[in-house]
Amino acid sequence: xxxVEQHPSTLSVQEGDSAVIKCTYxxxxxxxxxxxxxxxxxxxxxxxxxxxxxxxxxxxxxxxTLNKTAKHFSLHITETQPEDSxxxxxxxxxxxxxxxxxxxxxxxxxx
Amino acid sequence: xxxxxxxxxxxxxxxxxxxxxxxxxxxxHEYMYWYRQDPGMGLRLIHYSVGEGTTAKxxxxxxxxxxxxxxxxxxxxxxxxxxxxxxxxxxxxYSGLINEQFFGPGTxxxxx
Numbered sequence: 001x002x003x004v005e006q007h008p009s010t011l012s013v014q015e016g017d018s019a020v021i022k023c024t025y026x027x028x029x030x031x032x033x034x035x036x037x038x039x040x041x042x043x044x045x046x047x048x049x050x051x052x053x054x055x056x057x058x059x060x061x062x063x064x065t066l067n068k069t070a071k072h073f074s075l076h077i078t079e080t081q082p083e084d085s086x087x088x089x090x091x092x093x094x095x096x097x098x099x100x101x102x103x104x105x106x107x108x109x110x111x
Numbered sequence: 112x113x114x115x116x117x118x119x120x121x122x123x124x125x126x127x128x129x130x131x132x133x134x135x136x137x138x139x140h141e142y143m144y145w146y147r148q149d150p151g152m153g154l155r156l157i158h159y160s161v162g163e164g165t166t167a168k169x170x171x172x173x174x175x176x177x178x179x180x181x182x183x184x185x186x187x188x189x190x191x192x193x194x195x196x197x198x199x200x201x202x203x204x205y206s207g208l209i210n211e212q213f214f215g216p217g218t219x220x221x222x223x
Contacts, residue, residue: 043217046211096142096205097142097159101154103153
């Protein structure tokens with residue numbers, strides 16, 4: 001079955017800097033890669049996703065890149081703000097019903 | 112427009128007791144999901160539904176049952192609760208047409 005690893009487990013950046021979170025997956029059949037943000041004590045939010053027919057996707061300050069050959073994908077957040085502080089989860093699978101989640105990255109943005 | 116709601120918010124059970132968690136959505140989404148989240152971990156899918164009257168098993172279905180008698184409601188049942196089922200349970204709904212997924216606020220369940 002699918003196995004998703006995520007690095008780093010914790011990340012601290014200065015406000016205004018960029019943050020990058022990387023995930024690797026094991027199942028070459030996976031073709032759907034969502035990212036979720038979860039603030040402390042709150043519900044998860046789907047913030048962006050990418051499918052295997054696309055190499056990069058952007059939405060304002062966040063972007064996701066996918067390298068299917070190497071089986072890794074990354075989340076990039078530019079111009080970080082304190083409200084970006086949260087735990088970010090990547091996931092991979094054949095569809096949204098089949099995704100396996102990574103263990104999460106705790107991002108702290110220092111004002 | 113309440114989005115996705117869950118009841119109850121908190122519950123404490125004794126081993127062997129049963130309970131039902133209710134999820135309701137008012138966005139007319141076809142797909143609904145039940146996840147569990149254990150401390151320091153990502154979500155794990157328990158069961159899901161692709162439409163009224165349908166259910167399917169997710170990654171960790173054992174010990175749980177579900178029903179989707181109405182499109183807007185998705186029920187998660189624990190027939191005989193075990194301490195290993197202590198977790199936070201999140202319900203979600205999804206629209207494939209506009210690719211949006213929304214989560215409920217969660218139910219914190221403790222089984223003693």
